[in-house]
Amino acid sequence: MAKHVIQSKRGAPPQGAYSQGWRAGDFVFVTGTGPVDPVTGKLTGDTIEQQTERTIDNLAAILEADGVSLSDVVKMTVHLSDTSLFARYNQVYARRFSRPYPVRTTVGSDLGHSPGMLIEMDCIAYSVQKSKKASGRNRPRSKARNKSK
DSSP: OOEEEEOOTTSOOOSSSOOSEEEETTEEEEEEEOSBOTTTOOBOOSSHHHHHHHHHHHHHHHHHTTTOOGGGEEEEEEEESOGGGHHHHHHHHHHHSOSSOOEEEEEEOOOTTSTTOOEEEEEEEEOOOOOGGGSGGGSOOOOOOOOOO
16 A cells, blocks of 8 residues: 655644645545644634634645545544534534535544644545556556467
8 A cells, every 4th residue: 555645835834743644545644733824834713613714724735735625534533622612613614514524523622732723623535546557658458368279
């Protein structure tokens, strides 16, 4: 199974010793990301709605860097700084993802490592990896059978 790292300048830059994403075979793993502006590297948005939008934008940018989209996401993990924000965050989430929705776990977490951060999300997507060997000159040749004996 082939694997490679995924990097996107359109997604939030890593704030520590981790990669934005990895493809392993047909699965794409995107790191926990929050509402960080990819240009400034600073937290953006004052409301859970604004922060949820930016966070999903960051996830989408990382996925798109490997030719994958939000519609390919099969698993989401969401951390909220305050679980009373669930209904408001869920309204944005339900608009940005389509049915059938990915499976999801949403938990309350201490996000104090980034003061003001209300949400952090990570995801796993499934998208069949396009093989370079299946096209062009590297395509396996079929052997012709000799029907006459």
